[in-house]
Amino acid sequence: MSSADLMGEGLNLMLFGMGFVFVFLTMLVIVTSFMSRIVQATQPEQPQTTGGNNMPATPITGAADPASDPVLLGIIGDAIKQHRIKQGRS
Amino acid sequence: MSSADLMGEGLNLMLFGMGFVFVFLTMLVIVTSFMSRIVQATQPEQPQTTGGNNMPATPITGAADPASDPVLLGIIGDAIKQHRIKQGRS
Amino acid sequence: MSSADLMGEGLNLMLFGMGFVFVFLTMLVIVTSFMSRIVQATQPEQPQTTGGNNMPATPITGAADPASDPVLLGIIGDAIKQHRIKQGRS
Amino acid sequence: MDKLLSLWYGSGIYNLTFGQTTMIVIGFLLLYLAIRRNFEPLLLVPIGFGGIVANIPEAGLAYSAVEQMANMASNAQLAELASVLGAPVESAKQLITAYHNAPSAVQAAAEHLAADSGYNNGMLYQFYNVAIASGVAPLVIFMGVGAMTDFGPLLANPKTLFLGAAAQFGIFTTVIGALALTSFGLMDFSVAQAAAIGIIGGADGPTAIYVSSMLAPELLGAIAVAAYSYMALVPLIQPPIMRALTTEQERQIEMSQLRPVSQREKIIFPLVLLVLVALLLPDAAPLLGMFCFGNLMRECGVVDRLSDTAQNALINTVTIFLGLSVGSKLVADKFLQAETLGILALGIVAFCVGTAAGVLMAKLLNRFSSTPINPLIGSAGVSAVPMAARVSNKVGLEANPHNFLLMHAMGPNVAGVIGSAVAAGVMIKYVTGG
Amino acid sequence: MDKLLSLWYGSGIYNLTFGQTTMIVIGFLLLYLAIRRNFEPLLLVPIGFGGIVANIPEAGLAYSAVEQMANMASNAQLAELASVLGAPVESAKQLITAYHNAPSAVQAAAEHLAADSGYNNGMLYQFYNVAIASGVAPLVIFMGVGAMTDFGPLLANPKTLFLGAAAQFGIFTTVIGALALTSFGLMDFSVAQAAAIGIIGGADGPTAIYVSSMLAPELLGAIAVAAYSYMALVPLIQPPIMRALTTEQERQIEMSQLRPVSQREKIIFPLVLLVLVALLLPDAAPLLGMFCFGNLMRECGVVDRLSDTAQNALINTVTIFLGLSVGSKLVADKFLQAETLGILALGIVAFCVGTAAGVLMAKLLNRFSSTPINPLIGSAGVSAVPMAARVSNKVGLEANPHNFLLMHAMGPNVAGVIGSAVAAGVMIKYVTGG
Amino acid sequence: MDKLLSLWYGSGIYNLTFGQTTMIVIGFLLLYLAIRRNFEPLLLVPIGFGGIVANIPEAGLAYSAVEQMANMASNAQLAELASVLGAPVESAKQLITAYHNAPSAVQAAAEHLAADSGYNNGMLYQFYNVAIASGVAPLVIFMGVGAMTDFGPLLANPKTLFLGAAAQFGIFTTVIGALALTSFGLMDFSVAQAAAIGIIGGADGPTAIYVSSMLAPELLGAIAVAAYSYMALVPLIQPPIMRALTTEQERQIEMSQLRPVSQREKIIFPLVLLVLVALLLPDAAPLLGMFCFGNLMRECGVVDRLSDTAQNALINTVTIFLGLSVGSKLVADKFLQAETLGILALGIVAFCVGTAAGVLMAKLLNRFSSTPINPLIGSAGVSAVPMAARVSNKVGLEANPHNFLLMHAMGPNVAGVIGSAVAAGVMIKYVTGG
C-alpha cells in the first residue's frame, strides 16, 4: 500500500469512526431521553429507589435452601461474637 | 417407524419407566428406613444437630493460614465500625 | 536397565537432588538475610505492619463502583439487624 | 463510500428478518416475565438476554464458524466447503445439515477450512459448547442444588418418596402424547425427541437441560423455556387440580409433627442413594452422583468451605453461562418451528398430569397406612422446589388455617428431584443404550 | 557428571539473554509502579508478574509446544518439523513464522508432532489461549464492569453522552498517527495494527485487550501495558490540558443538581442500548452485549446473587488469568521491538487528544444549550473510570471550593466506556469486514 | 422384554466386578477417614467420592470415549478401532494400550471414530483432562496456598530454611527405596515412577499431584491417596521419631521470640524467591512461580480482592474438581495393582525419614550456631502445613509446659513447601530433561 493510500485509509477510518460514534450516541441520547420521559409519565409518584437490593428468596433451580439465610446470619453472628471476645481480651 | 410401532414404543417406555421409578424409590424407602433405624439404635441419646456448620480449621492442602480468621474478623469488624459511623452521621 | 544401573541412577538422583536443594536454600538464606538487612536499614522507624489489608478503592478496570462499599455495609448491617431481631425473638 | 455502504449493509437494521424480530420480542417477553412477574428470574434473565443477543442480525453469536461460513461466504468459498463436506452446494441450510451429519473427522476438516477463511465460533456458541454440550453445567448446578437441599423432611417420613415417584407419571404421559401427535401426523417427533420433551414434566431445570442436550439438542431451547416457564406458573397450574381431586375433609387432614433427624442419617443418606444408583441405574450416575456429592459436602460438616463455594460462587457462575447458552438455542431458525408450539402444549399437560398423579398417590397411600397423609402434599412431588411445596402449604391453609404443610411437602418435593433424575436415567438408557 | 552439567546448561543463569534480563527488569518496574505508586494494581500486578515469569530462560512458559520444539529440538527433530510445515529449516524464527502462517490443518499436524516429541504448551500460553485468544476473558470482565456501573448520572443528564463521543477522537487521531509513522518510514504498522493501537485512546483496558487480540495479537502486550499505564497516569496527564483549554470562569461553573433516576429507567437503559447495538453495529454486540447484561443483572433486582458473583468471584478470577495472559506477551522477542516505543509514544498522544476533545466538546455544547456544563467534566469522557471523574472533581475544586463535579463527571465517564466500545466495533467492522 | 433385559444387563449389580466392589469399599473407607477421623477432609471427601463414582459398573465415568469403545463395542466396531490404531484385536486391554502408545495423530483418529460410534468421554475423565492433565489445578491451588501463607516466621529466622531442606531427604530416600524394590525384582518401577513416588515424602498434596501427573500419571491415584493419608497421620507418625532422636534436655530448649517482620520484607521475599528459581531451576518455575504470585498478591496490599478470591472461591472450586479428578484414577483396573501396596509402604518410609532428617539437621545446626534451635521444630520441615508445626508445638509442650514452639515451627514448615517444590523441579529436570 502506498503511503498516500495508507493516510487515506486512516482519514477514512477517522471519518467513518467518529461519524458513526456521534450518530450512535446521538441516537442513544434521543432514545434515552424519550424513554425517561415515558417512564416518568407512567409512574408519576413511585418512590425513588437507590439501588436494586431487594434480594428475593428465589431458588437457582428446582431446589432451594430455606435455611441459607439463618446459616449466613449464624456465621456473621459467630464472627461478631468472636470479634468482641477478642476485643475484650486485647 | 409405523404409527402403531411408535405408540408401542411410548407405552413400553412408560411401563418400564414408571415401573423402574417405583422399584427404585421403593428400594430407597426400604433401605433408608432400615438405615435410619440402625443409626437411631446405635446413637440413642446424641443431641439433635441442626446443620453441619462446625467448620474445622483444616487447611486446603499442605499449607494453611492460621491468620485467616482474625483477618476475616478484622474486615467484618471494620465494616461494622464504618457502618456505625455512617449511621451516626445520617 | 540392569539393577546396578538402576540403583546408580537412584544414588545419582539423591546426590544431585539433595545437593541442589541445599545449594538453593542456602542461597535463599543468604539472599533473604541480605534483603532483610537492607530493608531494615532503609526504613529504620517504619511502624510494624501486621498484614496487608489496607484495601484501596482501585477499580478492576476502566469502570468502577463507588457504591460497592456502602452496599456491602448495607448487607452486613441488614444481616446484623435481622440477627438481633431473631435473637430477640428466641 | 464503499466502506460506508458496507457499514450499512452490515448493520442490523438492514439485515433484520421477521424471524429475528419475533425472537427478540420473545426474549423481551421472557425478561419481562422474569423481572416483573418473578418467573424463575435466575434462569430466565440470562436465557431471555441470551435469546435477544443470539438473534442480532449479522453478529452470528449463536453460530459455529462453519455455520457462519455457510451463511455468509462467497460462492468460491462455499464450493470449497461443499467439497470438504462432500455435499452439493444448494443452500446454506443444506451445507449446515451436511456438516452436522458428517463424521467427526470431516467436521474437523470443515472447521479447519472455516478458521483459515477467517470465521470464528460465535460467543454464545462457545459458551454452549463449554457449558452444555460437554454436560458440565447441568452437573455442576446439580451439585450446588444438592449442597442446598435438606433431606431432613424426607428422612423423617420416607413414605413421601412414593409421592415423588407418582408425579413422574407426567413425564411418561407426555412422551406418549408427543408420539401420539406424531402418529396423527400433526408433528414429527422421534422417540428420543419425545423422551426429551417428556422430561419437562420432571419440573426440574438442570435435569431437563441435561437430558435434552443428550437426546435432542435441537429442541433444547424450547424445552428449557417451557420447563422454567411452567415451573414459574406452578402457583397457577396446580391449585385447581388439587382442589378438584380432593374433598374438603381430605384437605383439612393435619399431619403429625416430623421427628428430628440426626446429622448421621443426613450424612449416610446421599451415600445410600449413590449405592442404589450404582447398583440399579448407572445411566443416572452423573446427575445423581453430583447431586449426592453436593449433599454430602453440605452435611458432612468437614468441608464447609467447599460446600459454601458450591452453593454460591460456583453455581452462580455456571448459572450465568448456562442461561446464556440456552439462549443461544433461541435463534429464529431453530426455535420458530411448529414443534415448539407442540412442546409448549405438551409441557403444560405434563405438569397437570404429574400434579394429579401425586395427589392421587397420596390418597392411595392413605388407604394402606395408619398415619394419614394430607393429599395436598402429593402435588409437591413434581419437584419445582420450593414453589410446589409452598403451593401445598397455601392450599392447605385455605382449608384449615392451623395446618402448616410446608415442611411435610418438602419431603415429596425433594423426592421429585430424585424421581425425575431416575426417570431421566431410564430414558437415556432406553433411547441410547437400548 | 553429565547430569550435573545438564542441570547447569539448563539453568536460568547460564541461558539468560540480554532481552530476557531487560524484560524481567521491566516486569519489576511494572510491579513497583503498581504496588508503590498504585498504578492500576489489579491489572499491573498480574501483568508484571506474568512478564517476569514469561521471560524465565529455558522454562518457555509463554510458548506453545511447537514454538518450544523449534527453539530447543535437535536437528533431526527440526527437519521433521520443517517437513510437516513445508518450510526449509533455516532458523527457529523462520519455522515459527511458517507455523503461524500455515493453514490450520497443518498447524494441527505440527502440534501432533510436537506432542509426540515430548513438548507441551507453556503454562502462560495455555492461560492466553483460554482467556484471551477465545475472547472470553475481556467479555466476562466487561460483564462484571457492567454489573458495577451505575448509569444514574448519565440518565439524569443524557447530553453528557456527547462528551463521551467527543473523547473518542483520541482513538482515531492515534490511528492516523500510527499510519503517518508508517508513511514516513519510521515504523511499519498495518491498518489493523494502527486500529489496535488507536484503541489505547479508549482508556478502557478490556476493550483494548479485546480489540488487539482480534486485530493485532502480536502487539497485545505493548498495547495493554500502555493502556493501563496511561490510565494510571490520568491524574498527571489531564490537568494541564484541562487548564490550558478553559478559562478560570468556565472552571467555576456550578452545575445544577442531578434529578433522581427511577429504578425502572435504570432497568430499561441497558435494554435500549442493546437494541441500538443490535440495529446499528452488530460487531460491537459481544462487548456491549455483555456489558448491558451485567448492568441489567445489577439493576433488575431479581438476580442479585448472579450480579454479586459477576462483580466479585468471577471478575476477580478472570482478572488474575487475564493479567497473567497479557504478561505472556511480554516475552523479550515479542516485546522488545521498535514498534513498542512507537506504541508507547502514540498512546500518550491518544490520551491527550481525547482529553482535549472532551473539554472542547463541553464548551461547544454550552453554546447551544441553556443549562451550562462545566467543561472540566468533558475530560472524563475518555473513560478511565473513575479516575478521570475524580480528576474533573479535583481540578474543579481548585477553581471553586464549593463545586463538587464528581457525580456530574460520572455521566461522561461511563459514556466514554460506551463510546470506546462503539469505536471498537466500527474498527473491527472496517478492518475485518470491509 | 428385550428392553427390560437390556436394563438388567446394563444394571450395576449385574456387571459389578470384584475389583469394583473392592474400590467402592476403599472409597467409603476414605470418606470415613475424612469425615469421622478428620483426615484432610477437603481433599479426601472429593477423592473418596470420586473413587466410588469412578467404579460404578457400566457408567464408565473415568474412561475416555476410546476406552469405553474398547470395553463395550461390538466385534465389528472393535475391528474398525483396531485398524485405526494399527493393532490386532486381542483384548480390550491391548487396544487401550495401543491407543495410549499411538502417536497423537492416530489418537485423534481413534477419538473421531469413537465419537462417530456414539461414545463420549466420561464425566470424571473430562474433569481429569481439564484439571490435572493440563497441569492447571495443582498450579491454581499452589497460587491459593501462596496467598494463604505467611512467611513472617521464616523471614524472622531464615536459618530454618535448612530444616526444610533436610526434610527433603525423605523424598530421595524413597526414590532409592522404589528402585531397590525393582532391583530385587519385587516391583517394577521405572526411574520416572520412582521419582513420582518419592515426592510423597514432600508431604505436599499439590506438588505430589503435579509431579506424578507429569512423570507417572498411571500411579497418580495411589500417590495422591498416600500423600494425603500420611499427611493426616502426621500426629501419629512423627512424635515417636521426634522423641527417639532427641534428649529431654533438647526438647526443653526455649527459643527467643521472633523479631517483627516489616511488610516490605514480606513483599520482596516472594520476588527474591522467584528470581532464584528463574536463575537456578527453571523447571520449578510453574509451581514456585504461582506460589510466589499468590504470596505477592497477599502481601502487596493493593490487590486484596484478587487475593481474597484466590484464597476462597477459586481454590475451593479447583479443589472440588481436583479431588474428583484424582478419584478418577481409583478405577479398579488402574489402582488394584501390586505397585499400589509398594507405594503405600514407601510413602510411610518417606515421612519417617523426612521427619528424622529434619530433627537431626536441627541438632547439627545447634553445633554451629550460638542461638539455639529446639530440634523438635525440625520435623516441621516435611511441610504438611500446619499439622506438622502443631505436632512440634505439642511435643514441645510435653517437655516444657511454657514452651510455645508453634510460630517457630511455622518457619521450617513453609520452608518445607519451598524445599519440596525445588526437589520436584530437580526430579522433573533429571527425568525428562536429562
Ligand code: NA
Ligand atoms: Na421432578
Ligand code: NA
Ligand atoms: Na473510552
Ligand code: NA
Ligand atoms: Na515438603
